[in-house]
Amino acid sequence: MGQADLGLRGGTVHLPDGTLIEADVLVAGGRIAGIVAPGTGEAAESVDVGGLTVLPGAVDAHLHLGHGMNIARPRVPDDAKTETGAAATGGVTCFIPYIMSADPYLPVFDEIIGITEAGARIDFSWHFVIATDAQMAELPTLIGHGAPTAKLFMNIRGDEGARLGLPGIDDGFMFRLLETLAATGGMLCPHPENIEVAWVLRDRVRAADPEGEGGLATWNATRPPHVEADALARACRTARVTGAPLHAVHTSSAEALRAALAERAQGSDVSIETCLHYLTHDETSGIGAVGKVNPPLRAPEDREALWTALTAGEIDTVGTDHIHRPVESKEGGIWKAQPGFPGLDAFLPVYLTEGHHRRGLPLSRLIPLVTSNPARRMGLSRKGALRVGMDADIAVVDLHADWTITKDNLATDAGFSIWEGQRMGVRVVHTLSRGRFALRDGALTDDSVGQGRFVARQLEGVPLSHAAP
Numbered sequence: 001m002g003q004a005d006l007g008l009r010g011g012t013v014h015l016p017d018g019t020l021i022e023a024d025v026l027v028a029g030g031r032i033a034g035i036v037a038p039g040t041g042e043a044a045e046s047v048d049v050g051g052l053t054v055l056p057g058a059v060d061a062h063l064h065l066g067h068g069m070n071i072a073r074p075r076v077p078d079d080a081k082t083e084t085g086a087a088a089t090g091g092v093t094c095f096i097p098y099i100m101s102a103d104p105y106l107p108v109f110d111e112i113i114g115i116t117e118a119g120a121r122i123d124f125s126w127h128f129v130i131a132t133d134a135q136m137a138e139l140p141t142l143i144g145h146g147a148p149t150a151k152l153f154m155n156i157r158g159d160e161g162a163r164l165g166l167p168g169i170d171d172g173f174m175f176r177l178l179e180t181l182a183a184t185g186g187m188l189c190p191h192p193e194n195i196e197v198a199w200v201l202r203d204r205v206r207a208a209d210p211e212g213e214g215g216l217a218t219w220n221a222t223r224p225p226h227v228e229a230d231a232l233a234r235a236c237r238t239a240r241v242t243g244a245p246l247h248a249v250h251t252s253s254a255e256a257l258r259a260a261l262a263e264r265a266q267g268s269d270v271s272i273e274t275c276l277h278y279l280t281h282d283e284t285s286g287i288g289a290v291g292k293v294n295p296p297l298r299a300p301e302d303r304e305a306l307w308t309a310l311t312a313g314e315i316d317t318v319g320t321d322h323i324h325r326p327v328e329s330k331e332g333g334i335w336k337a338q339p340g341f342p343g344l345d346a347f348l349p350v351y352l353t354e355g356h357h358r359r360g361l362p363l364s365r366l367i368p369l370v371t372s373n374p375a376r377r378m379g380l381s382r383k384g385a386l387r388v389g390m391d392a393d394i395a396v397v398d399l400h401a402d403w404t405i406t407k408d409n410l411a412t413d414a415g416f417s418i419w420e421g422q423r424m425g426v427r428v429v430h431t432l433s434r435g436r437f438a439l440r441d442g443a444l445t446d447d448s449v450g451q452g453r454f455v456a457r458q459l460e461g462v463p464l465s466h467a468a469p
């Protein structure tokens with residue numbers, strides 16, 4: 001091996017098989033060039049990471065990169081600059097936002113890549129929300145362009161999608177969409193809610209609590225777990241009969257989890273994602289309308305059921321569902337507040353503080369769910385593992401930190417976090433995207449802006465293994 005560009009020296013390195021070894025990581029040409037005995041191998045620059053843990057950078061397969069109050073798509077390079085800054089702060093080195101529109105995507109495909117690449121500090125790909133027949137007809141081409149994952153809002157029936165500018169769909173649309181995905185190498189990411197039942201419940205709950213005094217519990221009661229589970233079961237069953245894979249996004253409740261696992265047992269190729277906030281918060285968390293999200297924060301028992309499933313290897317991935325609307329979007333109480341909140345800045349610190357420090361799970365259990373599993377499931381063949389030849393996307397973390405999340409240490413332009421005030425035992429020290437520092441010694445670097453690139457994905461077509469750890 002010739003001289004590497006960079007050596008991360010003296011750290012504890014997390015290998016793809018889950019073992020931790022004392023090693024130096026060498027980077028050349030943006031790829032991992034070697035994982036070698038400490039002090040060996042030549043590098044033009046060496047950085048001492050003694051006492052720190054070297055992880056593959058996190059892959060967040062669920063977020064929304066929008067502009068101001070609009071979560072449909074990025075509009076200016078600064079949208080990517082701030083939110084990839086949030087990602088690097090949280091140890092995320094690649095993410096896949098959902099792009100949403102009622103219009104065809106191909107006419108704007110290159111434009112949104114260009115806008116995003118101009119500001120991005122890390123690599124990214126896209127999922128597209130499919131809501132019209134014209135968009136469905138574009139799918140083979142979108143898949144050919146490296147965007148093989150389609151989101152379906154199962155809840156946009158009738159006028160429900162008007163808030164997002166989308167027309168209504170039905171189960172026949174979902175059936176045809178899954179057939180198309182099965183035929184063209186794609187995968188469905190459904191937002192599962194039986195909205196017809198939720199409408200009935202919303203009217204009842206609203207009549208009983210018109211001022212929204214019940215806060216998050218009131219919101220949960222308008223679209224409870226059975227609403228999520230019913231739609232998820234339907235989507236998984238339809239995916240099975242059409243032969244398409246399905247990624248169960250933002251699974252929030254024990255009941256939805258059971259529905260997905262039952263379908264998996266029937267042969268459905270379903271991977272299960274939960275989100276960070278369902279692992280740390282519930283309807284009793286006392287954060288008010290700031291915590292309004294869809295699906296809602298659930299009961300404490302749901303949160304514990306998710307941890308049990310995660311520990312058992314039944315949950316495949318953890319994402320953020322990051323939305324960077326400003327904090328003003330949360331005003332007006334539980335009925336008026338917009339759903340969603342940012343999560344990228346806090347990602348690895350919160351996940352590892354809760355999972356590793358508080359719950360005692362080994363890194364070998366936790367890390368794949370935020371690195372190799374989403375990378376493999378989403379077709380990011382060069383991301384998610386520290387292995388020679390992979391992209392040098394790396395998060396170097398201090399597992400023995402003690403700090404508190406405040407507004408001041410957030411990079412998202414949303415300017416708030418549901419974890420504000422919480423003490424963290426883990427801190428991201430360095431984040432590298434293809435061998436370049438996006439975050440160095442805890443500070444975002446200026447020269448990382450505009451270095452992120454669109455990554456074309458191709459699904460492997462192989463279900464994830466669910467063998468017990």
Ligand SMILES: [Zn+2]
Nearest residue numbers: 062063064321
């Ligand atoms: Zn989302």
